[in-house]
Amino acid sequence: MSQKIEGHGGALALAALRAAGVEELFTLSGGHIFPLYDAAHEAGFPLYDVRHEQTAVFAAEAVAKLQRRPGVAALTAGPGVTNGISGLTSAFFNAAPVLVLGGRAPQFRWGSGSLQEIDHLPIVRSITKHAATVTATDEIPQVIRAALAASLATHRGPSFVDLPLEVIFGFGEAEIIAPDVPVLTPDPDQVARVAALIAGAQHPVIIAGSDVYAGGAVTELRAAAEALTCPVFTNGMGRGALPPTHPLAFSKSRRIALNGADVVVVIGTPLDFRLGFGDFGSAKVVHLVDAPSQLAAHVEDAVGCAGDLRLILTGLAEHAGDRVDHTDWVATLRDAENAAAVKHAAEMTVESDLIKPARVYGELRKVLAPDAVTIGDGGDFVSYAGRYLEPAQPGTWLDPGPYGCLGTGMGYAMGARVTYPDRQICVLMGDGAAGFSLMDVESLVRQQLPVVIVVGNNGIWGLEKHPMQAMYGYDVAADLQPELRYDDVVIAMGGAGETVRQADQLGGALKRAFDSGVPYLVNVVTDPADAYPRSANLA
Template sequence: ATETLTPSPLEPDPDAIAEIARLLAEAERPVLVLGSDVWMDRAEEVARSFAEEYRLPVILNGQGRGILPAGHELLVTRARGTAFSQADLVIVVGTPVDFRLGYGWFGGKDGAPLAKVVHLADAASQLTTHMDPAGAAAGDLSLVFWVLGTACAEAGVSPKAYAPWLAKLAEAASYAVAGDAGLLASDSDPIHPMRIYGELNKLLADDAVVIGDGGDFVSYAGKYIETKRPGNWLDPGPYGCLGTGLGYAIAARLARPSSQVVLLLGDGAAGFSLMDVDTLVRHRLPVVMICGNNGIWGLEKHPMQMLYGYDVAAELQPQCRYDQVVTALGGGGEFVTDPSEIGPALRRAFDSGVPYMVNIATDPSIAYPRNTTGI
């Protein structure tokens, strides 16, 4: 009798991969989205090689940030709006096609058809079910990229075909960077939250671990902090589980004893777990904590005002001295209200060698500019 061999569940379906390669060969404006599972599957190097071989514009998501370092010519995260609205093919790898990716609605700008969507995951159970993608495959993500690279060569995918599209996105990204320069250096009083990131970016080392725990304040971080290595960004995830930051910081400091560890806290998030600074102090784990303190639940207050014209249960104590909580627990800290003092305060925090809170009063009237509320 002839023995029938069942493919390993780690191996992607070759027919599905061939179809995805065909879609790439037909595309003129593709975008490759690399998410957390690419890093967690240890597929970051082969993913980067695939993108570079076929000259694909890349947008990074979650812990996929850093697979292409800040400044890489294929990294078009700062042109995200243009990329997603004008793409004709979006390949999403290692992340759910959820609200962070518009539930898979790409393209369609100026009467153009919606983009085709491909979803690649490390397990069939992780493939999207709320939509019917043009292509999908599951398997070990390193194998997926290796097999897809071979299939693209066989399908005649030409990197040169995407050059005009890549140039357009690079121009859009440069335009966005130039447009944001003013606010990243803003001297406004009260402090604009973007000024904090303008100062922080000057001080972050290549191996810095950046942790976001908050709403609007961390949304700015997601846009303006571009990590240089994969796995060096942590946040509350798609369900927005506030309060994870201190636990992440403790683990990051233990796992990366020689790296900068920076915890970005909204003032709402600080209220969930700030007492865990005691653990940092007792175990001598230096972490720089930056609190964007606007005295409100910004991610709730501003959408309620936009949708209903009023808000409820969205107020916090104005200019609460979270830094004094940290100093009471044995760490260091200070309160900043002058934008010119942000940089010096951050340098003192990094030089302190102790758990240190830079508590920065920011303007509560400023809402993070969203295209969707996720509803």
């Protein structure tokens, strides 16, 4: 279905976005894209503005990931676009269907030195699926449609469209058509082969990642796991795909599982540093992905299958056949899981002079609702969140992903609050990460977007200080001002907050934060000597 409209370039662009299901724009005001604002104003279309362009792109990424549809940021020319590069790169690594619309100096005066004149495309091409400059006003919807189609097609990712000044301010008419998103059908023989491998394994393990949620394959994952009686571990937005109470859901016994597995099935996540680059000892590795480009070429003899993950997982359930009895294997892992749970429970209730991050999460677990969206923006402090928090539902966990970019917190919070007006939104932030985006609390306050921010304030770059000391016996450039009052910063911008120095004050502070109805920062002074027990390598 299509419709023909006419108007200035901003109106044509907005019509193309709305046809693709876009419901809001994130931006930082810039004259190069005024017609887009005019169109949004005339249509009553929501605009959310920020204090730094990276926040706009991170907010669009959060919407794209949570809602599994395009998230859009509109950035002015030159520094507006370059300020958004980290957000674009994060979306690229996280396979988020983000579209960035960039203002651009006028083509008719190109080379004369117009304000913020720079060719953005060479800068963004390596971190986008599609990048283009519109050359005529009539072509704006067509170019935006192509960009959105590229972003939504598997493997998903960001796109970029440049709108030169005379193009977006000009007038034209065009057909508005929603983008087509093809479905990639997997090879049925490969699906059957994978199903036979799992069914015939003595000790199979499934690791499911973000693309299971992004591809809408959560129900199919559960069905396949149950048909194959296969234990499931998750990472990224795959967390919560099986609720923590499911008999096949595991989180604390992964090392034991991988050491004992004979077949490891990795679904919808790369075999990168987070998974030891796919080196699972003698286990056979199976990699199930949504597009051939995502198959792990570096893992020798891995069995791969690419296609719509819903179809792959449905096929696995249908081909389960005469599987080996995995009851003893599942019971062994459950014993290890239960033992680890007892250990974690003790860690989350420990009494100490200085607050341990584990205690923060023990108290947070008591007040988080099952559908709360939890956002991680930090190093060691957020690593502990992955260890102690167990999302009860899929699509409720946001972290920077494999690119590891700090500064996502306020943008993710904005996108999450726009997505879920009535849920708890909780940002977990290291004090290092706070320096990247905390000023955008003002954007949340001004636009009445309440969130809770919990800062683990240990006064150091913990992810660097402790490893440097272990490697060299000293550290440099790894200290921050101790006990800074990040809560006072939030209060000064119209929010609220408090500093906590004693563990028995945590519960009350967190309750006040969630009850406040404003951006509220709980500034927890934590033990700087506490280091997360890391096992992953950078390379």
